[in-house]
Amino acid sequence: MKILTGNDLKTGAVVWWTGNDWSIYVDDAVDVGDQAEEIMAREEAARRVNVPYSLDAEREDDGKVRPAHIKDRVRALGPTVRPDLTLKPQSPEAIDWVI
Amino acid sequence: MYKYDNYDQQMVDARVEEFRGQAKRRLEGKLTEDQFKPLRLMNGLYLQLHAYMLRVAIPYGTLNSAQMSALGDIADKYDRGYGHFTTRQNIQYNWIKLEDAADILADLSKVEMHAIQTSGNCIRNISSDHFAGATHDELVDPRPYAELLRQWSSFHPEFTYLPRKFKIAVIAAEKDRAAMRLHDIGIQIVKNDAGEIGARFFVGGGMGRTPMIAPMIRDFVPLDQLVTYAEGCLRVYNRYGRRDNKYKARIKILVHELGAEEYTRQVEEEFAHLLDQGVEPPRPELERLKPFFADPPFEDGPKTVDRSDPDFALWVDRNTHRHKHDSYVSAVISLKPVGGIPGDATGEQIRTMARLAKQYSFDELRVMHTQNIVLPHVKIADLHALWTELDAAELGAPNLDTIEDIIACPGLDYCALANARSIPLAQRISERFDKSGKTAELGELKLKISGCINACGHHHAGHIGILGVDKKGKENYQLSLGGSEAEDVSLAKITGPGFDEDGVIEAVETVTDVYIAQREDGERFLDTYRRIGMSPFKEALYGK
Amino acid sequence: MGNDSFDSEAGSLGVSPDEVQFRFRDDEVADHGTVTVDACCDQTNATAVRIEPGDDARALLPFLDRLALVEVNFPTFGDGRGYSAARILREAGYTGELRAVGDVLIDQLSHMRRCGFDAFAPDKRLDEEDAVKAFATWDNVYQSAADGRKTIQELRHE
Numbered sequence: 119m120k121i122l123t124g125n126d127l128k129t130g131a132v133v134w135w136t137g138n139d140w141s142i143y144v145d146d147a148v149d150v151g152d153q154a155e156e157i158m159a160r161e162e163a164a165r166r167v168n169v170p171y172s173l174d175a176e177r178e179d180d181g182k183v184r185p186a187h188i189k190d191r192v193r194a195l196g197p198t199v200r201p202d203l204t205l206k207p208q209s210p211e212a213i214d215w216v217i
Numbered sequence: 218m219y220k221y222d223n224y225d226q227q228m229v230d231a232r233v234e235e236f237r238g239q240a241k242r243r244l245e246g247k248l249t250e251d252q253f254k255p256l257r258l259m260n261g262l263y264l265q266l267h268a269y270m271l272r273v274a275i276p277y278g279t280l281n282s283a284q285m286s287a288l289g290d291i292a293d294k295y296d297r298g299y300g301h302f303t304t305r306q307n308i309q310y311n312w313i314k315l316e317d318a319a320d321i322l323a324d325l326s327k328v329e330m331h332a333i334q335t336s337g338n339c340i341r342n343i344s345s346d347h348f349a350g351a352t353h354d355e356l357v358d359p360r361p362y363a364e365l366l367r368q369w370s371s372f373h374p375e376f377t378y379l380p381r382k383f384k385i386a387v388i389a390a391e392k393d394r395a396a397m398r399l400h401d402i403g404i405q406i407v408k409n410d411a412g413e414i415g416a417r418f419f420v421g422g423g424m425g426r427t428p429m430i431a432p433m434i435r436d437f438v439p440l441d442q443l444v445t446y447a448e449g450c451l452r453v454y455n456r457y458g459r460r461d462n463k464y465k466a467r468i469k470i471l472v473h474e475l476g477a478e479e480y481t482r483q484v485e486e487e488f489a490h491l492l493d494q495g496v497e498p499p500r501p502e503l504e505r506l507k508p509f510f511a512d513p514p515f516e517d518g519p520k521t522v523d524r525s526d527p528d529f530a531l532w533v534d535r536n537t538h539r540h541k542h543d544s545y546v547s548a549v550i551s552l553k554p555v556g557g558i559p560g561d562a563t564g565e566q567i568r569t570m571a572r573l574a575k576q577y578s579f580d581e582l583r584v585m586h587t588q589n590i591v592l593p594h595v596k597i598a599d600l601h602a603l604w605t606e607l608d609a610a611e612l613g614a615p616n617l618d619t620i621e622d623i624i625a626c627p628g629l630d631y632c633a634l635a636n637a638r639s640i641p642l643a644q645r646i647s648e649r650f651d652k653s654g655k656t657a658e659l660g661e662l663k664l665k666i667s668g669c670i671n672a673c674g675h676h677h678a679g680h681i682g683i684l685g686v687d688k689k690g691k692e693n694y695q696l697s698l699g700g701s702e703a704e705d706v707s708l709a710k711i712t713g714p715g716f717d718e719d720g721v722i723e724a725v726e727t728v729t730d731v732y733i734a735q736r737e738d739g740e741r742f743l744d745t746y747r748r749i750g751m752s753p754f755k756e757a758l759y760g761k
Numbered sequence: 762m763g764n765d766s767f768d769s770e771a772g773s774l775g776v777s778p779d780e781v782q783f784r785f786r787d788d789e790v791a792d793h794g795t796v797t798v799d800a801c802c803d804q805t806n807a808t809a810v811r812i813e814p815g816d817d818a819r820a821l822l823p824f825l826d827r828l829a830l831v832e833v834n835f836p837t838f839g840d841g842r843g844y845s846a847a848r849i850l851r852e853a854g855y856t857g858e859l860r861a862v863g864d865v866l867i868d869q870l871s872h873m874r875r876c877g878f879d880a881f882a883p884d885k886r887l888d889e890e891d892a893v894k895a896f897a898t899w900d901n902v903y904q905s906a907a908d909g910r911k912t913i914q915e916l917r918h919e
């Protein structure tokens with residue numbers, strides 16, 4: 119599936135398009151089909167997101183969303199060398215999901 | 218060290234206000250991201266993988282305790298409690314909010330610091346020898362010249378939209394501790410046959426995609442023409458540097474395509490013209506700058522240490538550098554603890570280093586391009602006390618210039634341009650060699666890791682270099698050997714096909730084994746490589 | 762802005778009459794279209810010329826006496842060649858109008874002014890208030906350039 123990501127203009131936080139808003143959790147991301155350009159243009163113009171782009175991802179059996187490229191998985195979780203600063207500080211095994 | 222006068226302060230304050238306005242216009246939608254990007258970059262603000270990143274300039278790597286302390290406070294107040302010292306002698310913060318950026322710049326300006334021109338296609342922060350003003354082997358202190366150039370290059374009206382970024386290094390010793398010839402302009406302060414001091418210009422060096430060693434284009438520029446000559450170099454570049462292809466836009470490509478001789482001819486012509494234009498600052502300005510860098514009041518004292526504690530003795534042997542005064546040394550604080558993140562320091566550690574500088578080093582610190590910190594003037598008599606405090610703060614790693622003293626760029630853990638992670642490699646390699654105890658046996662060995670071809674981790678200049686590449690969406694690493702950023706500058710050569718993460722760590726072990734087997738007395742890894750060439754290493758890595 | 766006369770909404774000329782938004786000159790706005798650098802060098806009577814980023818501004822030096830207007834085009838604001846072109850003309854003694862045209866934005870104004878531009882015709886009109894502020898960004902300057910301002914280093918040693 120195709121999902122959208124970008125950064126929050128004010129805070130710089132990584133965000134994912136949920137269908138009507140932006141979330142910091144990649145698992146909230148929805149498939150945008152062929153609507154990517156349109157949504158990005160609209161959302162960027164409204165300054166609800168900064169430098170958005172679309173990417174390939176997969177919805178896994180448990181419903182979780184896995185971006186195809188490692189770079190986007192690093193964005194989704196946080197730095198692999200600082201588990202304490204990722205979105206899942208309590209689960210070090212999350213790092214394996216990135217790699 | 219240099220102190221701002223009202224003019225300098227005014228300039229920095231004006232910039233803070235300018236940036237505050239720009240950020241506001243961006244948040245209000247008056248500037249598009251395309252328009253804002255070069256403006257924020259010129260204030261060191263990037264958009265990285267996880268957030269905005271702010272890079273703060275540390276001019277020629279020199280700072281005082283109050284400044285260092287402020288850097289620690291910023292880490293705690295605006296970031297997540299740490300900062301990262303870079304190979305450009307700067308510090309960067311990884312978790313910055315655009316809303317806070319102008320306030321951080323305002324906090325910095327209170328201690329005479331800024332983030333001006335730490336990115337963007339302009340003249341970047343000027344780098345220098347981290348032992349400047351302290352080392353036994355320099356001709357003069359290079360920093361007054363670096364400061365002269367800092368002022369000239371700040372907000373230069375003609376050179377703010379160059380074809381590409383522009384980095385200048387200034388040194389004044391035969392030993393090159395600043396990778397001078399791998400800069401766009403490398404300046405060495407020298408003495409001519411008549412005994413006058415002047416500047417030798419090397420232009421067109423660099424790392425990145427197409428690494429090049431800068432050729433010398435002028436062996437002596439009189440000091441009262443220094444700025445004018447630099448202006449000539451830059452004007453030729455601004456006019457004729459390539460703008461059609463980002464990857465060919467650095468000055469090294471221009472110098473290479475024109476040939477050093479033709480580039481030099483054009484610079485000389487422009488220089489001759491500029492000499493009549495009153496570009497040079499008045500000569501008394503240089504004389505005004507020099508006293509800021511005068512020696513602190515050194516005192517005679519013991520010249521040796523008590524070596525009865527072997528841990529302390531090892532640290533002294535590895536982490537201190539000979540000073541021009543024989544009762545002092547420059548002490549290096551390693552930011553490379555075994556298994557740690559190269560160049561990272563917590564707010565608390567940063568403040569500790571600031572306090573120790575105040576107590577033991579006449580209030581002064583330096584940032585090294587190898588991502589370590591120097592206390593330039595430490596009394597030999599104080600070394601043990603200093604080391605004890607460093608050790609307690611986990612800042613006492615005795616590994617300078619060893620295989621554990623790895624340069625690693627932020628790589629894919631932080632950097633939006635990365636292909637692969639750099640930091641985990643550094644962590645695993647330092648752990649492995651620390652555990653096997655081979656570090657000492659290997660002696661001086663410079664290992665440098667970049668997460669992509671931009672080469673922020675200086676892999677081209679590593680005795681052993683590692684470059685992260687993207688192999689069909691997977692991290693892959695190319696190994697190279699034989700680089701040096703020092704006065705014996707050379708570019709590393711790729712060994713052959715790349716490796717995965719485990720593979721490249723094995724490969725590092727393999728090449729060090731070849732070295733140990735083949736070395737002759739007193740040879741460093743680099744010397745052995747230069748003597749025996751690539752083949753024995755290749756054979757060991759890939760078989761026949 | 763210093764002591765310059767600041768003449769916003771100046772009368773105008775060049776490619777399109779209404780494009781000059783800021784002008785720091787008191788002289789009459791001459792009324793003639795610009796020609797290319799090549800044409801200017803061939804044509805003995807051209808009095809207005811337009812420099813594109815790849816042009817060599819020095820090709821114009823023999824003709825400076827007859828030129829009343831030089832437009833320097835910035836097709837994109839990130840291409841900084843026009844700054845050198847401007848300074849080169851001023852260094853050679855050109856005193857006519859030097860007009861920045863094209864992708865001229867607020868945040869480039871102060872540097873352009875320092876390089877000798879005295880008229881500005883941005884593609885898109887600029888916010889008046891932001892622009893006035895931008896022209897006044899620097900109370901003092903570190904480099905000598907085409908605006909003849911005393912540098913900080915000179916002021917320190919007066």
Ligand code: SF4
Nearest residue numbers: 626632635668669673
């Ligand atoms: S070398 Fe590449 S990955 Fe590393 S910091 Fe530089 S741009 Fe980022």
